[in-house]
Amino acid sequence: MNKLELQKMALKVRKSALAGIYCAKSGHPGGSLSAADIFTYLYFEEMNVNPENSNDENRDRFVLSKGHTAPGYYAALAHKGFFPVEELNNLRHVGAILQGHPDMKHIPGVDMSSGSLGQGLSVAVGMALAAKLSNKNYRTYCLCGDGEIQEGQIWEAAMFAGHRKLDNLAVIVDNNNLQIDGTVEEVCSPYPIDEKFKAFGFRVMNIDGNDFDEIDAAFKEAKATKGMPTAIIAHTVKGKGVSFMENNVNWHGKAPNDEEYKTALAEFEKAGEALC
Numbered sequence: 001m002n003k004l005e006l007q008k009m010a011l012k013v014r015k016s017a018l019a020g021i022y023c024a025k026s027g028h029p030g031g032s033l034s035a036a037d038i039f040t041y042l043y044f045e046e047m048n049v050n051p052e053n054s055n056d057e058n059r060d061r062f063v064l065s066k067g068h069t070a071p072g073y074y075a076a077l078a079h080k081g082f083f084p085v086e087e088l089n090n091l092r093h094v095g096a097i098l099q100g101h102p103d104m105k106h107i108p109g110v111d112m113s114s115g116s117l118g119q120g121l122s123v124a125v126g127m128a129l130a131a132k133l134s135n136k137n138y139r140t141y142c143l144c145g146d147g148e149i150q151e152g153q154i155w156e157a158a159m160f161a162g163h164r165k166l167d168n169l170a171v172i173v174d175n176n177n178l179q180i181d182g183t184v185e186e187v188c189s190p191y192p193i194d195e196k197f198k199a200f201g202f203r204v205m206n207i208d209g210n211d212f213d214e215i216d217a218a219f220k221e222a223k224a225t226k227g228m229p230t231a232i233i234a235h236t237v238k239g240k241g242v243s244f245m246e247n248n249v250n251w252h253g254k255a256p257n258d259e260e261y262k263t264a265l266a267e268f269e270k271a272g273e274a275l276c
Helices: 003-024 029-034 036-046 067-080 085-090 120-133 152-163 184-188 193-199 212-224 258-275
Strands: 061-064 140-145 169-175 203-208 230-235
Touching: 003 029, 003 036, 003 067, 003 085, 003 212, 003 258, 029 036, 029 067, 036 067, 036 140, 036 212, 061 067, 061 120, 067 085, 120 140, 120 152, 120 169, 152 169, 152 193, 169 193, 193 203, 193 230, 203 212, 212 230
Parallel strands: 061 140, 140 169, 169 230, 203 230
Antiparallel strands: none
């Protein structure tokens, strides 16, 4: 996809993610929207995945370590063709496949169940190591939250990845600077994030995680990096794309009401017109 096509798809992902949250009357819009451009780039440009063969042993792997932002993840999977887009409106409904957090047993395209924060990177490191040990060429991608990396297990996994020189691993930190209780600086500052990953032997890049030019350049550099894993610190806007949600911690984990949803849809419509 070219940049304009990616922007249009990211808008669809945002719109669909928020629709699911609205229908569920619960969920996490802030982080789903901040990471929408990352989800879009991974599934429509970067990763070797095929909905018609979702269990291909040579496919690239993705782990959503911050599993609560599943609505954005599900939206990307649906638009990629892993399941019908209409299924997004059944988010968190009893008997539906789309639970509040990713479930690899029931959701096509999901490589790892997640939701307990801090655990996903360890799994991704295991996947990357497995590829090395079995001489496979697939790559592994892991999206973490900036609040999530306050968990110690993240850094145990980072230490192992650096030690094993897992250059087939790319860690993306969605650095929107907000978590459920406030700014990450106020709660338990992980800064400087880039220097911490460098200390564990990572190639590190800081980018605007809502800019496809910078996203594209970073992932291309990650693929070209040999002998060490990559960490992409993606500086994003919490609630990106909906004006009253942007940089507002109150939208970490709640659904819009009827009027708020109507306003958001109008903003998405206007953004879509600007891209035409």
